[in-house]
Amino acid sequence: DAGVIQSPRHEVTEMGQEVTLRCKPISGHNSLFWYRQTMMRGLELLIYFNNNVPIDDSGMPEDRFSAKMPNASFSTLKIQPSEPRDSAVYFCASTFTGSSTDTQYFGPGTRLTVL
């Protein structure tokens, strides 16, 4: 079975540009999570969806960040405009129901560098 798929794996862009990260969850999973990993802040949850509906976006840093899940097999995280402090590894994860006991399965991540 394919795991969580993320694209691109690496993204280098210049400050002010729009960046779109993509995620395909594991087939049959109903919950999807976006995390960000930095040296300073560690791993932090940005937003999560259940049945394609955003449930909690309290971790989204500011209005420059937006996320969508138009269907059960695709989600995007967009940063517009990007800033150097957005440089991080962004992970997508999915799970069956989103309950506290479910195991989250992570994608390989997208390493974003904003110059």
Added chain:
Amino acid sequence: AQSVAQPEDQVNVAEGNPLTVKCTYSVSGNPYLFWYVQYPNRGLQFLLKYITGDNLVKGSYGFEAEFNKSQTSFHLKKPSALVSDSALYFCAVSQGGKLIFGQGTELSVKP
């Protein structure tokens, strides 16, 4: 608020020796605890979780973890370390389906 702490930034172990990576937690209600491993330039891989029941949880790659309610700990263990176990290890607690991670512990196993 729920949280986890990993008191050691780095753990060094000789190959063949037992290893322990420490984790303590602070939760209200039932603790649902997880361990993940991250190899360089890779995503997080699930190792094991504690939901309820037996305090000793067995997981992937020979790892196990002991849940201790009185000490609010969930330490990761392995009887005999391998060089290939060298990686970054994360403890996490689940709150409303969201994972809250510790800061991570870098495990280095030397031959």
